[in-house]
Amino acid sequence: MTYLHDIGKYFLMIKETFVKPTKGKVLRVLIFKEIDDLIIGSLGIVAFISFFVGGVVAIQTALNLTNPIIPKELIGFASRQSVILEFAPTFLSIIMAGKVGSFITSSIGTMRVTEQIDALEVMGINSLNYLVFPKIVAMCFYPFVIAIAMFLGILGAYIAAVYGGFTTADQFLTGLKDDFIPFHISYAFIKTFIFSFLLATIPSFHGFYMRGGALEVGKASTTSFVWTSVSIIVVNYFITQMLLS
Amino acid sequence: MIEVRELRKGFGDVEVLKGLTTSFDKGKTNLIIGQSGSGKTVFIKSMLGLFRPDSGKILYDGICYSDLDFEEQRAIREKIGMVFQGSALFDSMTVEENIMFPLQMFTKMKKTEMRERANVVIDRVNLENANHKLPSEISGGMQKRVAIARAIVNNPRYLFCDEPNSGLDPHTATVIDNLIQEITKEFNITTIINTHDMNSVMEIGEKIVFLKEGNLAWEGDKTQIFRTDNEEVTNFVYSSNLFKMVRKAQNAQ
Numbered sequence: 001m002t003y004l005h006d007i008g009k010y011f012l013m014i015k016e017t018f019v020k021p022t023k024g025k026v027l028r029v030l031i032f033k034e035i036d037d038l039i040i041g042s043l044g045i046v047a048f049i050s051f052f053v054g055g056v057v058a059i060q061t062a063l064n065l066t067n068p069i070i071p072k073e074l075i076g077f078a079s080r081q082s083v084i085l086e087f088a089p090t091f092l093s094i095i096m097a098g099k100v101g102s103f104i105t106s107s108i109g110t111m112r113v114t115e116q117i118d119a120l121e122v123m124g125i126n127s128l129n130y131l132v133f134p135k136i137v138a139m140c141f142y143p144f145v146i147a148i149a150m151f152l153g154i155l156g157a158y159i160a161a162v163y164g165g166f167t168t169a170d171q172f173l174t175g176l177k178d179d180f181i182p183f184h185i186s187y188a189f190i191k192t193f194i195f196s197f198l199l200a201t202i203p204s205f206h207g208f209y210m211r212g213g214a215l216e217v218g219k220a221s222t223t224s225f226v227w228t229s230v231s232i233i234v235v236n237y238f239i240t241q242m243l244l245s
Numbered sequence: 246m247i248e249v250r251e252l253r254k255g256f257g258d259v260e261v262l263k264g265l266t267t268s269f270d271k272g273k274t275n276l277i278i279g280q281s282g283s284g285k286t287v288f289i290k291s292m293l294g295l296f297r298p299d300s301g302k303i304l305y306d307g308i309c310y311s312d313l314d315f316e317e318q319r320a321i322r323e324k325i326g327m328v329f330q331g332s333a334l335f336d337s338m339t340v341e342e343n344i345m346f347p348l349q350m351f352t353k354m355k356k357t358e359m360r361e362r363a364n365v366v367i368d369r370v371n372l373e374n375a376n377h378k379l380p381s382e383i384s385g386g387m388q389k390r391v392a393i394a395r396a397i398v399n400n401p402r403y404l405f406c407d408e409p410n411s412g413l414d415p416h417t418a419t420v421i422d423n424l425i426q427e428i429t430k431e432f433n434i435t436t437i438i439n440t441h442d443m444n445s446v447m448e449i450g451e452k453i454v455f456l457k458e459g460n461l462a463w464e465g466d467k468t469q470i471f472r473t474d475n476e477e478v479t480n481f482v483y484s485s486n487l488f489k490m491v492r493k494a495q496n497a498q
């Protein structure tokens with residue numbers, strides 16, 4: 001029952017976020033600040049993870065291709081498919097649920113427990129719009145992060161496969177272009193876009209409606225991470241079912 | 246003027262405010278006093294609409310605030326200045342940005358005008374050399390003063406202060422008390438102050454409401470409070486050793 005109640009509250013929160021907007025000038029500054037915190041601030045870790053995981057995907061594929069009938073082109077093909085379809089959009093979003101999500105929950109949660117949200121509301125400011133809306137807008141740039149991750153993931157795979165001596169550059173590139181279905185890119189970005197919305201709103205929900213003190217802020221961040229990643233996994237399942245099968 | 250009628254507020258099974266009826270005049274410094282836990286903060290927050298009262302009415306200059314929804318309350322809220330018990334400064338903003346915040350939100354001032362106005366109130370609360378510091382870099386007493394500056398910067402029509410001078414040294418506390426009183430007179434605003442500081446009561450207690458376990462136990466002003474026979478009030482007032490001595494001296498005369 002409480003879950004149903006919370007889900008209802010979550011949707012009401014989203015509705016509330018888009019009404020009674022804050023002054024445009026103020027909002028613009030907030031959006032830039034969030035882009036800096038949430039998007040620019042994540043680029044480093046995303047680049048690092050994508051590059052190395054891309055490399056590992058290539059090595060794993062290569063090492064498991066012991067049967068000589070299977071062409072080496074498969075390494076490029078498999079790396080592309082796994083990076084574009086799941087690794088960049090889904091796996092990285094779960095990492096972002098930890099990085100961006102816990103940042104959002106703890107910053108909003110701290111504002112709640114130190115009465116900063118009350119201070120906004122006393123002045124008649126729609127605190128949900130003030131706090132959450134800029135995060136949603138900033139996260140609209142999240143697909144760019146994932147695009148970079150796709151590129152670096154495949155680059156990592158290429159370097160690991162070619163310079164690791166598992167395949168030649170030609171073979172890898174042929175595999176990379178083999179059976180390419182453009183819709184897979186659309187599918188990946190459609191789900192990335194939905195994840196970006198989840199990444200902005202679920203942690204905000206947990207921060208905004210929390211009660212208690214500093215200890216509870218920590219607990220709320222953990223809970224928010226769990227729920228954000230669960231939602232991403234579930235949504236991923238349904239989108240894949242709907243779009244690819 | 247703010248009127249409160251039969252205000253009740255509870256959390257779960259616990260009733261914190263048990264039917265309060267009183268009024269706070271314009272141009273006066275109205276004090277709410279009472280022991281820790283007597284419901285002062287809950288009272289102020291219910292008047293502000295941060296807590297929705299269980300029953301009762303709050304009237305701001307005749308307008309029934311408690312019946313309005315958030316959107317309709319907005320016009321009044323923009324005219325409210327509030328100093329929270331824990332200051333509630335925005336910790337991502339510098340002192341100056343905190344103080345300029347209401348101006349940024351509700352006026353069309355240019356940046357330089359805002360900065361000028363902010364510096365006027367910064368002077369009034371005796372805050373030097375802190376403009377570009379973050380709230381975490383200044384002392385608790387300074388944070389209080391920033392909170393007061395933020396509350397008064399946009400010339401509010403209603404000023405609420407939840408223990409504005411707790412955590413301040415006696416000198417600064419007096420400065421703040423006097424400042425609040427000056428502003429109240431100067432702009433003829435309705436000021437409500439929570440306190441358990443007897444010095445403030447003596448200095449600026451033009452109207453005093455005494456809360457005891459969520460009931461309104463006594464009302465009066467600063468001269469009456471030292472003469473009343475109400476035992477609960479005298480227990481509170483004379484619980485401090487200083488005032489016990491004063492009373493002894495008075496009785497001896």
Ligand SMILES: Nc1ncnc2c1ncn2[C@@H]1O[C@H](COP(=O)(O)OP(=O)(O)OP(=O)(O)O)[C@@H](O)[C@H]1O
Pocket residue numbers: 256261279280281282283284285286287288330441
């Ligand atoms: N959000 C809340 N949820 C539940 N109970 C609360 C809440 N806020 C306050 N209370 C209860 O209401 C009572 C009055 O609290 P309040 O904060 O108003 O006291 P106070 O008079 O302001 O005390 P102090 O002088 O220490 O600030 C306390 O018993 C407190 O436990």
Ligand SMILES: [Mg+2]
Pocket residue numbers: 285286287330407
């Ligand atoms: Mg209090």
